[in-house]
Amino acid sequence: MSYKVIIIDDHPLFSRGLAQLIETQREYNVIGIAKDRNEALTFLNNETPDLSIVDLNLGQEDGLELIKDIVVIHPKSNILVISMHDERFYAERALKAGAKGYIMKEEAESHVIDAIKTVTKGEIYLSDNERNRLKEISEDVKSGLEHPDAISTLSDRQLQIFTLIGKGLGTVEIAKKLNLSIKTIDTHKENIKAKLHCSSSAELRQMAIEWTNKAV
Incomplete structure (x- = not known):
């Protein structure tokens, strides 16, 4: 075959x-x-x-x-x-x-x-x-423990936007690239900030840069 x-x-x-x-x-x-x-x-x-x-x-x-x-x-x-x-x-x-x-x-x-x-x-x-x-994470979830990796809480779209932020793209560039409205990107960014406990856009950008460099 x-x-x-x-x-x-x-x-x-x-x-x-x-x-x-x-x-x-x-x-x-x-x-x-x-x-x-x-x-x-x-x-x-x-x-x-x-x-x-x-x-x-x-x-x-x-x-x-x-x-x-x-x-x-x-x-x-x-x-x-x-x-x-x-x-x-x-x-x-x-x-x-x-x-x-x-x-x-x-x-x-x-x-x-x-x-x-x-x-x-x-x-x-x-x-x-x-x-x-993945087995350890599954066992933690079954035991009611919260896994410490906050990045894993991001949706695929949020991770995509987070990665693009880390690559240096601004809101307008991201919106154009993903064919989404600027308002939609801003909403995603606010949700990402909340999940990652970032107090400002500058902090989010710095975290995204550090993470993107580490993930590749």
């Missing part, structure tokens, strides 16, 4: 290297490479891959939203995230969006192949550290 794979990543050198690695496995065939959401959706409207490999950082686009798109178009297609973003901050969100696995780009090639084979079978792939971390 041959599994069809599409790679969605905005770094051509990485995509080509990953494609070569995948095709060392006889049962896998890379049928397409896309560098952004539009290319990916165009391809996915014409092909049905068994596995979609997605990076979360697609230039100015959000990989989490693309995962949700893929789930709608091909509900039975498995999705693996391979990203430079720290798994502590994004793995759980990727799974909730519809991915079956998450692995960081810094992992060894053998781990990448393991992740691909696991997800292709429809099983969940996470590193041992992340699996244990």
Whole structure:
């Protein structure tokens, strides 16, 4: 049996290297490479891959939203995230969006192949550290304990805006990029400030900058 794979990543050198690695496995065939959401959706409207490999950082686009798109178009297609973003901050969100696995780009090639084979079978792939971390959080929740990571309380949209703040974008730029009104962005920012216990926009911006540098 041959599994069809599409790679969605905005770094051509990485995509080509990953494609070569995948095709060392006889049962896998890379049928397409896309560098952004539009290319990916165009391809996915014409092909049905068994596995979609997605990076979360697609230039100015959000990989989490693309995962949700893929789930709608091909509900039975498995999705693996391979990203430079720290798994502590994004793995759980990727799974909730519809991915079956998450692995960081810094992992060894053998781990990448393991992740691909696991997800292709429809099983969940996470590193041992992340699996244990999520287990601890689950146990804390069951025990009624509040988990200390305030970032985890942000919605996907709020995290997206928080990340853009950390990258230096202002309210107007964020509104234009996300095709939302300035008022909507301001409302999200106020809600983010409340969740993160920031007393001012300057404090929020500084926290966002520090967090964004740490998350990648």
